[in-house]
Amino acid sequence: MTNSILKRARSDIIEIKPYSSARSLYKKQPDMIFLDANECGFEPYIGAENLSHYPDQQPAQLTDTLCRLYDVSSRNMAVTRGADEAIDCLIRVFCVPYQDNIIICPPTFAMYEHSAGIQGIEVKNAPLTGNFALDTNLIKKESDQNTKLIFICSPNNPTGNLMNNEDILTLCNSFKDTALIVVDETYIEYSKNGASVLPNIENTPNLVVLRTLSKSYAAAGVRCGSTIAQKDIIDLILKILPPYPIPQPVVETVSKILTSDNLQRLTDKRADLLNRKQRFITKLKTIDIVETVYPSDANYVLIKVKDSKTFVQSCLQNNLIIRDQSYQFKLENCVRISIGSESEMDKLLAIMRDEELPALPKQRIATVNRITNETAISVRINLDTQSPITIKTGIGFYDHMLEQVAKHGGFSLELECDGDLEIDPHHTIEDCAIALGQALKKALGDKRGIVRYGFTVPMDEALAQATIDLSGRFYLKFDGNFPENMVGDLPTDMVKHVFRSFAENLQAALHISVEGENTHHMVEGCFKALGRSLCQAIRRDDGDNDLPSTKGAL
Numbered sequence: 292m293t294n295s296i297l298k299r300a301r302s303d304i305i306e307i308k309p310y311s312s313a314r315s316l317y318k319k320q321p322d323m324i325f326l327d328a329n330e331c332g333f334e335p336y337i338g339a340e341n342l343s344h345y346p347d348q349q350p351a352q353l354t355d356t357l358c359r360l361y362d363v364s365s366r367n368m369a370v371t372r373g374a375d376e377a378i379d380c381l382i383r384v385f386c387v388p389y390q391d392n393i394i395i396c397p398p399t400f401a402m403y404e405h406s407a408g409i410q411g412i413e414v415k416n417a418p419l420t421g422n423f424a425l426d427t428n429l430i431k432k433e434s435d436q437n438t439k440l441i442f443i444c445s446p447n448n449p450t451g452n453l454m455n456n457e458d459i460l461t462l463c464n465s466f467k468d469t470a471l472i473v474v475d476e477t478y479i480e481y482s483k484n485g486a487s488v489l490p491n492i493e494n495t496p497n498l499v500v501l502r503t504l505s506k507s508y509a510a511a512g513v514r515c516g517s518t519i520a521q522k523d524i525i526d527l528i529l530k531i532l533p534p535y536p537i538p539q540p541v542v543e544t545v546s547k548i549l550t551s552d553n554l555q556r557l558t559d560k561r562a563d564l565l566n567r568k569q570r571f572i573t574k575l576k577t578i579d580i581v582e583t584v585y586p587s588d589a590n591y592v593l594i595k596v597k598d599s600k601t602f603v604q605s606c607l608q609n610n611l612i613i614r615d616q617s618y619q620f621k622l623e624n625c626v627r628i629s630i631g632s633e634s635e636m637d638k639l640l641a642i643m644r645d646e647e648l649p650a651l652p653k654q655r656i657a658t659v660n661r662i663t664n665e666t667a668i669s670v671r672i673n674l675d676t677q678s679p680i681t682i683k684t685g686i687g688f689y690d691h692m693l694e695q696v697a698k699h700g701g702f703s704l705e706l707e708c709d710g711d712l713e714i715d716p717h718h719t720i721e722d723c724a725i726a727l728g729q730a731l732k733k734a735l736g737d738k739r740g741i742v743r744y745g746f747t748v749p750m751d752e753a754l755a756q757a758t759i760d761l762s763g764r765f766y767l768k769f770d771g772n773f774p775e776n777m778v779g780d781l782p783t784d785m786v787k788h789v790f791r792s793f794a795e796n797l798q799a800a801l802h803i804s805v806e807g808e809n810t811h812h813m814v815e816g817c818f819k820a821l822g823r824s825l826c827q828a829i830r831r832d833d834g835d836n837d838l839p840s841t842k843g844a845l
């Protein structure tokens with residue numbers, strides 16, 4: 292059965308024959324030889340894979356993963372370059388220039404109006420009510436026989452609130468033979484109470500849902516959006532997509548983002564972000580210039596301040612960018628703030644309180660991303676602040692040990708590792724130590740002003756001692772025998788290994804000795820002592836910019 296809403300699509304688009312690209316005629320199979328599209332038979336650089344030939348129009352590997360993510364069938368899915376391209380395509384398929392119109396519900400996302408404008412399509416406004424809810428009666432009133440699309444954003448950008456799904460379905464019913472209801476669910480993953488309207492797709496011929504990896508999957512740089520609707524609508528969109536719209540690197544990157552482990556990681560990170568948002572909102576409410584904090588179901592908050600222009604300007608002077616929404620309908624003096632890291636939010640709060648921001652010396656920050664066949668690691672280190680410290684290696688006891696190093700070292704350390712723990716913890720432990728040493732070396736930079744040497748005192752029943760010289764030369768001396776083979780999930784024969792990899796990559800001389808009876812105490816003592824030594828060695832002497840060496844280089 293054909294979807295009756297198709298009658299509302301542009302008749303010329305329905306008639307037009309899809310451009311048959313070389314790759315749409317014959318899908319890639321391993322033993323096929325393709326001499327049909329003037330591609331090259333060799334890869335563009337050493338180590339490149341699958342780049343020399345055009346990708347499929349809709350790479351199956353990608354659509355399959357996205358369909359699993361959103362729990363929809365592949366016949367209901369079109370993948371585009373971000374949700375932005377989907378908005379453009381929907382207007383193109385349904386609206387006849389200089390004749391048809393769309394309805395938007397301001398204040399809302401600016402792209403609907405922008406795309407319509409580019410294509411010569413009129414935009415009718417059915418503003419949200421006082422508390423930013425849909426005004427379904429007004430939408431019906433504004434519509435006419437040339438209304439083809441109604442855009443609804445839920446949670447709405449920039450107001451941050453969810454729309455009522457029953458209102459949305461009522462609209463679908465009212466317009467079932469005349470207009471598409473396009474529900475932009477870019478931020479739905481952040482909503483605690485929000486349910487997607489996706490389960491209604493099969494029963495609702497004129498419902499279209501937009502999703503994207505940009506905002507809730509931390510992948511705005513990838514440009515990967517999904518349009519989900521009944522098959523006939525999807526087929527029309529696929530018909531007008533540009534040739535080979537999904538670059539091969541996007542396909543491969545998305546497959547790394549959407550592994551089940553990483554999805555769990557992203558869920559945890561979203562939860563952290565929402566907690567940060569809650570703390571930020573609590574603090575916002577104590578600030579003088581803030582008049583209203585609007586409820587938010589997304590990763591940003593909309594606030595009304597006394598004078599948005601001055602506020603945005605003073606942020607800018609401090610190198611902090613927020614978005615003034617005053618130009619939007621009913622949003623005078625409102626600004627939208629994305630939730631960033633704790634220290635970024637603290638900086639913003641300090642600006643709002645008009646506090647004197649200390650002129651900090653340039654912070655020693657470094658990131659290292661180290662990827663091998665065995666492990667993928669990212670490390671971020673800031674030697675001039677003490678938080679955050681978050682360590683996720685997959686080995687609980689090792690996390691705890693690296694935490695000791697950063698905590699007692701007095702620096703911020705964020706380390707994540709995805710390693711081949713199914714084989715054994717060896718690679719993960721060693722590679723994390725390598726990456727940590729590299730990051731520390733990078734953060735120390737030219738080492739000007741540092742103290743260079745570190746010392747420590749013994750602690751606990753176990754006597755652990757670590758001394759370090761950030762000399763630029765590697766040396767390790769390790770004295771210690773652990774009574775047990777394992778401590779927690781960490782093999783103790785790896786402990787010496789960790790210090791070796793770390794010192795070698797930091798290019799430091801490290802002497803560690805430990806004696807005692809309890810393996811847990813002995814191991815923990817070593818890591819704590821290392822932290823304490825580092826704490827002293829990496830400090831910068833006040834006002835001192837000298838190199839602590841007569842050689843002139845370290």
Ligand SMILES: *Cc1c(COP(=O)(O)O)cnc(C)c1O
Pocket residue numbers: 372373374375376400444448475477502503504505506511514515516
């Ligand atoms: C950011 C945003 C988009 C754009 O998504 P892309 O997938 O990056 O193109 C779409 N809709 C809303 C409401 C947005 O805020």
